[in-house]
Amino acid sequence: MPYLSVQDLFNGMKDQLKLVLLTPAVPLTRKIHSPEIHRPGLAFSGFYDYFAFDCVQILGKTEIRFLNQLKGRSRETNLKRFFSYRIPCIVVAKQQSVSKDFLEQSIRSGIPVFRSPFRTARVASQVTVYVERAGAPETSLHATLVDVYGVGILLLGKSGVGKSECALELVERGHRLVADDMVEIRAEGRLLMGRANPVLGHHMEIRGLGIIDVRSIFGVGAVLNQKRITLAVSLEHWKKEREYERLGLEDRTYKLLGIGIPHLIIPVRPGRNIPILVETAALTRRLNLMGGRPAKEFNQKLIQTMHSSVQEQEVD
């Protein structure tokens, strides 16, 4: 599955990296299949046992210097071999000039060459991030995303269970809304990022009130454009036959785009103050991230207490 085309990369990066196309005649239709970048120094020296040709090739000072001193037969064969691969594009860093024969061969092979004034490490890292983002798996979900005490919480549950009302109460209590009803989720590496659908923005539909704009009612401090999701909370109507978590010792996970996040199921029934439960869940999650496991620690203490009282009995 290709991540993006060279044209997409150029459009997205030309301002950021001040990219100039050195081969205007070459179409930018090739696809980039890997988020990694490759520095083809070894290939120039004739090593092709392994060559990551399907990555964006970045020429830093090392590669250009090596090319400039490469002469005669080896230059001819190594470059011929290099240009025989289906390389998506080449980016030259640090505003370096490229020899004429190199450019001619790229044009003939249909490989676009760009140049950037920035240093190699910067070009490499920004290209990697951009390609990875463009190719990141995405999904959208009927849910609500809030930031509670800095913890991105995805509120899940059937329509009408009270996700929006819960989010509204949380906003009222000083937390932030990221998205209501529809959350767009993207996997960035091992992280899940959530944001609002651009059409919906920070609007909410509250039964009995209609559509409200959270940003204009509560101010910019009450909203956030995107947030990393670190906890999933399902709200569901209390089912008598279902047994809910009583201890907090079991770690349940919710899988999204192949990434697991901690998952809590909170039963809803009249009189239960859900926003306070969500706030407490957020704080407990923060405690967990700082290494605290209240349920485990409590249990260990209990076991210790029982152990020492058993020993006392034995002494008696």
Place this chain on the structure above:
Amino acid sequence: MSTEKGVEKKFVIRNKLGLHARPAALLVRVANRFKSEITLQKGKQKVNGKSIMGVMMLAAGPGSHLTVYIAGPDAVRAMAEIEKLIHNNFGEKD
């Protein structure tokens, strides 16, 4: 051992770590399936068998003696279930 409506039975806790969080949760889960009132006693301490914090408060370690009192319409069935759980060492291997 059964009184008019209630039943009473004595047990010895045999699982390795005693009535810690997991076994306590299992016991409370079973207790909550019944309408009867379930009381656990260790020494002088009596607690509600449907309250998880209560059961853990007993700190019933291995070898400790526990008396279970159950009163209500399904007392006999409840006692049978609790007995099974304790005799199976709460499903723990050792």
